[in-house]
Amino acid sequence: MPEPSLVTRDLTIRFGGHVAVNQVSCAFHPGELTVIVGPNGAGKTTYFNLISGQLTATSGQVLKGGQNLVGLSPSARARLGVGRAFQLTNLFPQLSVLENIRLAVQARSGHGWRVLSRADSFTELTRKAEHYLEATRLSAVAHTTAAALPHGDQRKLEVALLMAMEPDIYMFDEPTAGMSLDHAPDVLHLIFQIKADPTKTVLLVEHKMDVVRKLADRIIVLHNGELLADGPPEEVMTSQIVRDVYLGTATEETA
Amino acid sequence: MSAPVSKPTVGDIAVKTAVLLIAALLCFAPFLFQDVRALEVAARICVFIVLVASYDLLIGYTGIVSFAHTMFFGFGAYGAAILLRQMGPGWDAVILGGLAGVLVSLVVATAIGLLSLRVKAIFFAMITLAAASVALVLASQLSHFTGGEDGITYRAPDVFKPSFKLLTDENGKVLRLFGVKLNGKLAAYYFVFASSLILFLVMLRVVGSPLGTVLKAIRENEARAEAIGYRVVAYRTFVFCLSAAIASLAGTVYAVWLKYTGPDTALSFAIMIDILLMVVIGGMGTMWGAVIGAVLMVIAQYYLRDLMGVAADATASIPLLPELLNPDRWLFWLGIIFILLVYFFPKGIVGTITQKGGRG
Numbered sequence: 001m002p003e004p005s006l007v008t009r010d011l012t013i014r015f016g017g018h019v020a021v022n023q024v025s026c027a028f029h030p031g032e033l034t035v036i037v038g039p040n041g042a043g044k045t046t047y048f049n050l051i052s053g054q055l056t057a058t059s060g061q062v063l064k065g066g067q068n069l070v071g072l073s074p075s076a077r078a079r080l081g082v083g084r085a086f087q088l089t090n091l092f093p094q095l096s097v098l099e100n101i102r103l104a105v106q107a108r109s110g111h112g113w114r115v116l117s118r119a120d121s122f123t124e125l126t127r128k129a130e131h132y133l134e135a136t137r138l139s140a141v142a143h144t145t146a147a148a149l150p151h152g153d154q155r156k157l158e159v160a161l162l163m164a165m166e167p168d169i170y171m172f173d174e175p176t177a178g179m180s181l182d183h184a185p186d187v188l189h190l191i192f193q194i195k196a197d198p199t200k201t202v203l204l205v206e207h208k209m210d211v212v213r214k215l216a217d218r219i220i221v222l223h224n225g226e227l228l229a230d231g232p233p234e235e236v237m238t239s240q241i242v243r244d245v246y247l248g249t250a251t252e253e254t255a
Numbered sequence: 256m257s258a259p260v261s262k263p264t265v266g267d268i269a270v271k272t273a274v275l276l277i278a279a280l281l282c283f284a285p286f287l288f289q290d291v292r293a294l295e296v297a298a299r300i301c302v303f304i305v306l307v308a309s310y311d312l313l314i315g316y317t318g319i320v321s322f323a324h325t326m327f328f329g330f331g332a333y334g335a336a337i338l339l340r341q342m343g344p345g346w347d348a349v350i351l352g353g354l355a356g357v358l359v360s361l362v363v364a365t366a367i368g369l370l371s372l373r374v375k376a377i378f379f380a381m382i383t384l385a386a387a388s389v390a391l392v393l394a395s396q397l398s399h400f401t402g403g404e405d406g407i408t409y410r411a412p413d414v415f416k417p418s419f420k421l422l423t424d425e426n427g428k429v430l431r432l433f434g435v436k437l438n439g440k441l442a443a444y445y446f447v448f449a450s451s452l453i454l455f456l457v458m459l460r461v462v463g464s465p466l467g468t469v470l471k472a473i474r475e476n477e478a479r480a481e482a483i484g485y486r487v488v489a490y491r492t493f494v495f496c497l498s499a500a501i502a503s504l505a506g507t508v509y510a511v512w513l514k515y516t517g518p519d520t521a522l523s524f525a526i527m528i529d530i531l532l533m534v535v536i537g538g539m540g541t542m543w544g545a546v547i548g549a550v551l552m553v554i555a556q557y558y559l560r561d562l563m564g565v566a567a568d569a570t571a572s573i574p575l576l577p578e579l580l581n582p583d584r585w586l587f588w589l590g591i592i593f594i595l596l597v598y599f600f601p602k603g604i605v606g607t608i609t610q611k612g613g614r615g
Contacts, residue, residue: 084482086482092471092475093475095472099471102468103469112469115461
């Protein structure tokens with residue numbers, strides 16, 4: 001097994017008396033796709049926020065290549081190669097699809113501080129952005145504003161932004177949420193491609209079990225902010241404890 | 256609803272034509288409008304285009320609301336004014352004063368920026384309001400230095416004296432071109448015009464640069480801009496400083512033109528309100544909006560009273576109307592015009608027209 005690319009050690013965040021993520025220790029490896037499952041409110045998105053920096057841990061560490069990320073801003077973490085797509089679509093609404101992607105490419109390139117050169121003179125940035133446009137099959141709507149896109153395309157753009165960041169760690173938060181059946185395979189195919197690269201680490205929050213089965217190398221289960229199970233998909237999905245949690249909440253939710 | 260935004264729309268072209276026309280008019284203003292007041296208006300328009308455009312960098316491009324913009328304008332104006340007063344008329348005083356103004360603006364803007372650009376927009380706006388009030392109070396209290404409420408009168412460099420002859424004929428008299436005396440007043444106007452043009456072109460370059468795209472990203476979605484790797488606080492502080500420095504230079508230019516600097520011309524909140532109105536009327540987030548807004552507003556301020564006087568005379572025989580059109584009520588009509596403009600052009604004149612062209 002290669003060196004882990006990302007490690008969370010006793011990662012904890014408290015909101016007043018509520019512990020949303022409780023001492024989660026977990027190591028992720030390059031070339032591995034880990035799906036994080038758990039009932040609503042289990043702390044999956046909070047766990048993501050702690051890794052990508054939208055929230056700061058109360059205690060514990062997030063280590064990437066031995067460096068502790070806790071205390072760094074989201075932008076610093078992004079520059080260190082931790083990339084994140086969001087569950088609720090989180091785009092630049094009044095900018096075009098191409099501009100959206102170009103911004104992510106440019107952030108990676110470090111050209112953001114150029115004040116007196118023309119933005120469109122950086123043709124290699126535009127070319128890269130167009131590459132991701134094609135990869136996500138958004139070329140046809142390149143000049144449409146993000147706000148005017150149908151929901152499925154917005155989700156794809158969300159993924160395209162993450163890809164354009166070219167991170168080492170890809171974090172997808174329910175990438176196919178609310179997507180129609182004909183759009184979802186496009187996104188899954190993209191994730192499949194990233195997964196094929198042995199230097200990339202993929203973390204994925206997902207509810208749809210068929211998606212989980214198709215993609216997961218490993219599943220971790222969060223429940224009430226705690227790490228409940230961790231292992232290969234077949235093992236985790238058949239374990240009694242996971243069934244209890246899922247069935248338990250299922251009955252609570254229907255009640 | 257997929258309107259392509261890459262191609263220029265009819266509205267785009269209309270706006271750019273209008274701006275070019277305004278630029279041409281301002282460029283030849285001394286020859287086209289040969290009276291003192293018109294030149295005063297043209298110079299004020301030039302300076303306010305820069306001032307409003309630099310404010311648009313903040314409010315329109317980055318989404319930062321500041322009430323301290325006149326303060327920076329004032330730093331530049333007072334910098335030049337105090338040194339011109341102390342050192343006598345000369346370019347050294349203008350340049351040193353301008354630099355001093357920029358330096359003070361940068362220091363204050365960095366301090367405000369780093370201390371408070373992390374907080375919510377409304378708190379930031381309040382902090383700038385407080386800073387601007389302090390500057391206003393200081394300017395009126397430190398009267399041995401700033402002239403207090405009376406302000407400072409001084410002389411501009413010799414080239415700008417109305418009696419200075421740029422070109423003379425064989426008799427030693429000032430040469431005329433199309434009936435316009437080639438004297439210091441003309442030189443002063445072109446100093447204002449050229450400085451404003453350069454500053455405006457610099458800003459145009461900035462908004463089209465990679466940095467400009469980051470500013471728009473911050474306006475659109477600050478959290479996501481941060482998440483894809485842009486240090487939002489650093490960018491916001493930078494643009495706040497840049498806009499402060501440009502406002503300060505505009506202040507210096509205006510001080511040289513007016514040969515007087517006081518709270519009313521350089522620091523008062525009335526100017527801040529003018530800037531806000533111009534940016535809203537013209538349209539935020541487009542440098543062109545600053546041009547249109549400044550032109551309309553300055554012209555209205557100077558000529559609405561005259562126009563109303565004419566209208567009141569013309570309608571003298573009709574009851575009530577002359578009363579309504581009495582030049583003393585010009586502010587009332589200005590208010591009504593604003594309300595109508597905001598109602599019919601919710602995104603400002605430029606913003607709304609560009610959009611209309613896109614749909615058509």
